[in-house]
Amino acid sequence: MSVKDSIYAAEQQVKDFTFDANVVEVFPDMIERSVPGYATIVSTLGKLAGKYAQPHTRLYDLGCSLGAVTLSMRRNLTQSGCEIVAIDNSQAMVERCRMHLQGFRSAVPVDVQLGDILDAKLENASVVAMNFTMQFIPPEQRHALLSRIFNALKPGGVLLLSEKLKGENADVDELLVDLHHDFKRANGYSELEISQKRTAIENVMRTDTLSTHIKRLQDVGFSQTQVWYQCFNFCSMVAIK
Ligand SMILES: Nc1ncnc2c1ncn2[C@@H]1O[C@H](C[S@+](CC[C@H]([NH3+])C(=O)[O-])CC(=O)[O-])[C@@H](O)[C@H]1O
Ligand SMILES: O=C(O)C(=O)Cc1ccccc1
Secondary structure, eight states, rough: OOOOOOTTTTTTOOOOOOOOOOHHHHHHHHHHSTTTTTHHHHHHHHHHHHHHHHHHHOOETOTTTTTTTHHHHHHHSSTTTTTEEEEEEEEHHHHHHHHHHSOOOSSSSSEESSSSSTTOOOOEEEEEEESSGGGGGGGHHHHHHHHHHHEEEEEEEEEEEEEEEEOSSSSHHHHHHHHHHHHHHHOOOOHHHHHHHHHHTTOOOOOOOHHHHHHHHHHHHHHHEEEEETTTTTTEEEEEO
């Protein structure tokens, strides 16, 4: 049973958004009502991991939150000798993620680490998933992180990158934002909740355009990038080494 997100329901002095214990409590409901296609994206990332995982390699879930992508990848893994490494720098998330994973049995080992993905050692990877995490990394650090991910991947390995996008120009950005806000309204968020949440994430979630993402992926060396999902400003890409 998930708890309903009412964090921004009352008028308040809005602070910068953080992944604290209050957010953890409502996170499944928050993400489901805020990200169009979240369930489809998570289940498809599992399928993609199942296709691209290589025997005796690691699969990373960077910014794992409660481990939804880890679970989905684990369900689809048939290759032998794989390990999943899930990393998040929110203590509240990591604690809840560990509890959550214990609820499901599997032969695939999962190592849930509390830490900053900017410091994490990444190696011997066939699949790296970043499901709506790059957007929280300071923009000036994104290139270096992507480059480290590329270097950690085996040839034929993949990065599964989902991001909220900034529109390529002000007009289309406004259109995508309006459509997303309609989606949130339809999922029961009030005008006040929508506007206070927008303020809360303004400084901590800096989105890039799709062309910026694709160029950065190319610059660090990925040979091919394919957008496999987009609804409004929410996008998921697969980049192949
Ligand atoms: N530097 C960092 N190091 C480690 N973790 C970080 C860092 N910055 C942010 N995070 C973590 O990245 C996660 C982003 S949520 C991912 C959803 C999940 N992937 C899902 O498929 O359910 C996306 C969202 O809420 O929009 C949070 O748990 C942060 O603590
Ligand atoms: O809620 C929003 O408006 C979003 O853009 C997505 C989101 C979802 C969960 C945490 C932070 C941002």
